Amino acid sequence: MNRSYRTLKASFIILVVSLLMIPFSLANAHAASYEVVFKSGAHGTINGTKKETHKLNAGDTFPDEPVVQAEAGYAFKGWDKALPSVGSTVSGKQVFVARYSVLVSGVQYTVHYVDENKVAIATPKTIVAEENSTVNERAKNVAGYQYQEATKDLTITKDLKDVYFTYTLTNPNEVIKYVETTEYETVNQVVNGENAANNNNATTNNPTEAPGTTPDNEPVQDNETPKADGGKDKVEDNQTPKAKGTSNSMLLIGGGIAGLALLAGCIIFFLKKRKVTEK
Structure with missing residues (x-):
């Protein structure tokens, strides 16, 4: 006993x-959830704002470098510290602040992201840099593709007009269904090669809705979240949309x-x- x-x-x-x-x-x-923050600094903006914040989980891929719009008379010179390598994963909170130099003789060039057929697969970016300076351009992470070069070191000359990052499909059995460029982003859809022909015929009758609309083209308000069935969930200012993963975690904890x-x-x-x- x-x-x-x-x-x-x-x-x-x-x-x-x-x-x-x-x-x-x-x-x-x-x-295990971290923020990666890009701040525009004193002489520019990032997509019209002073900072861009990414909320990521540990192990997520480091986000693409944002496009910095420098003020007139200035050129974007990089960040206050080196960015992690392209394709690396997030392991903690990180903050990067843009740096600038006075623009004396500017050269404008465009960076393109294309497949092996020179078809655009992501939105290009146009930049103005100081002549005879050296800049480092980074490849973007594009779903379904692998970049052939992660970075390019460029010497800026008056002859420089276009820079290309070339990508290959991660799955050779997939083909591009179509590529549609909007004012928001380049939309890529990848389908199995066996069904590519049928899907190509269907694309002309099925345009892609622009961001900010539901499938029936009804505008989505700032405090609403589109649902899969075409409806909308209203989200209050002090709330965030619920995810199934959170509910499952709470069920496991409760159990x-x-x-x-x-x-x-x-x-x-x-x-x-x-x-x-x-x-």
Whole structure:
């Protein structure tokens, strides 16, 4: 009987410790989410704003370098510290601030992202840099493609007009269905080669909706989130859209707590039963 009592006592201690560890486990789960922030600095903007923030999970791919629009009379010179290599993963919060130099003799050039047939697969960017300076251009991460070169070191001359990053399909059995460039982004759709012919015939009757509209072209308000069925969920200013992954995590945590509570109830029941037997 003493042995059984010691076993139940040890189980109870383990239960208490497990319950106390739950808040720490939740804190660690939240700590695995990081921000990567690009700030425009004193003499420019990033897409019309002063900063661009990416909220990512540990292990996510480092975001593409944003396009910096320098003020008149200035040229974007890079960041206050070196960016991680193209394709690297996020492991902590990082902040990068744009730097500038006074523009004396500017040269404008365009960076293109194309497949092996010279077809655009991502939105190009146009930049003005100081003549005779050296700049480093980075490839973009494009779904379904692998860049042939991650970076290019360029010497800016008056003859420089276009720079090309060439990509290959990650799956040779896939082909480009079509490429549509809008004012927002270049849209790429990749399909299996066996169905490419049929899908090509269907594209002319199925235009792609621009961002900010639902499938029936109904405008989406700033505080609404489009649903898959064409409806919209309203999101308050102090809320973020719910994800299924979050619900599943909460269900697992709730199930774990319920299991521990059940174990605790069994231990208490056996302890009371033992006391009754001893009397």
